[in-house]
Amino acid sequence: MSECQTEGGFLDYSEDFYRSHGRRYSEVSHLRVRSTYINTSHPAFKGDMDLQARLVELAPGRKGLDAGCGPGARDVHHLWSMGFDIWGIDAVQGNILEAQRRHPEIADRVSVADLRQALPFPDTFFDFVMCNAVIQHIDPESLKATTLPELSRVLKPGGVLQLMFKNGSGVISVYDRVFGVDRAFLLYEETKILEILKEHGCDLIETGGRGELGGLIYFTDYKPVDHCVFYVRKSKALSTG
Numbered sequence: 388m389s390e391c392q393t394e395g396g397f398l399d400y401s402e403d404f405y406r407s408h409g410r411r412y413s414e415v416s417h418l419r420v421r422s423t424y425i426n427t428s429h430p431a432f433k434g435d436m437d438l439q440a441r442l443v444e445l446a447p448g449r450k451g452l453d454a455g456c457g458p459g460a461r462d463v464h465h466l467w468s469m470g471f472d473i474w475g476i477d478a479v480q481g482n483i484l485e486a487q488r489r490h491p492e493i494a495d496r497v498s499v500a501d502l503r504q505a506l507p508f509p510d511t512f513f514d515f516v517m518c519n520a521v522i523q524h525i526d527p528e529s530l531k532a533t534t535l536p537e538l539s540r541v542l543k544p545g546g547v548l549q550l551m552f553k554n555g556s557g558v559i560s561v562y563d564r565v566f567g568v569d570r571a572f573l574l575y576e577e578t579k580i581l582e583i584l585k586e587h588g589c590d591l592i593e594t595g596g597r598g599e600l601g602g603l604i605y606f607t608d609y610k611p612v613d614h615c616v617f618y619v620r621k622s623k624a625l626s627t628g
């Protein structure tokens with residue numbers, strides 16, 4: 388059993404981390420100093436903003452969900468300020484309170500919800516969903532049985548999911564120099580995740596004809612940990628996941 392594993396999965400570990408470091412995480416996140424990456428496999432990808440720009444370009448409309456929006460809900464606020472109908476959820480109440488403190492104007496757009504359970508949104512509600520650096524905290528059973536099916540369910544036919552995750556197999560422990568602590572994360576293999584998403588009607592979006600972001604994109608963050616990010620589109624033939 389790894390150091391972060393508990394009977395209920397991995398959330399206890401992240402709750403402890405965000406309870407202690409949520410305010411600092413929010414500050415660092417809003418400075419975007421950790422949002423530029425190294426060893427990126429796609430020439431059009433340098434950081435989070437490139438991903439977000441491509442996501443909203445691919446999406447069929449402007450209603451979106453940030454699933455695991457983090458302390459301060461930086462991306463919910465950013466997209467809201469650009470006129471998107473964007474909502475955010477996070478399992479840790481302190482993270483949502485920090486978002487409401489920092490951005491009172493989006494207070495009613497962020498709420499507590501656990502991605503290991505059914506999501507509090509109707510079928511086919513969103514044009515796009517972003518889920519960045521979250522499933523590293525979710526155990527494989529919940530991911531397969533609930534999280535990925537739910538993210539697919541809430542997407543409209545033709546809707547787009549952006550999924551970023553720590554890439555590999557097993558669990559990695561690293562020293563996080565920004566927060567001065569050791570952290571442990573679940574790693575996931577991209578092919579296995581894509582298989583599950585396909586079962587729920589979502590297929591990989593390949594790189595665009597003019598080199599726009601798509602396909603399997605790899606990069607390394609500052610910790611350093613290897614990541615993968617991709618976009619999938621929900622089949623237009625499906626009305627539910």
Ligand SMILES: C[S@@+](CC[C@H](N)C(=O)[O-])C[C@H]1O[C@@H](n2cnc3c(N)ncnc32)[C@H](O)[C@@H]1O
Pocket residue numbers: 398401405416454455456457458476477478479482500501502503518519520521524525
């Ligand atoms: C590394 S942060 C990423 C935040 C944000 N997506 C970003 O890219 O900056 C991971 C977030 O996932 C949240 N999280 C972990 N497990 C979760 C779960 N089961 N359901 C919802 N959120 C979860 C954590 O509370 C934390 O805010």
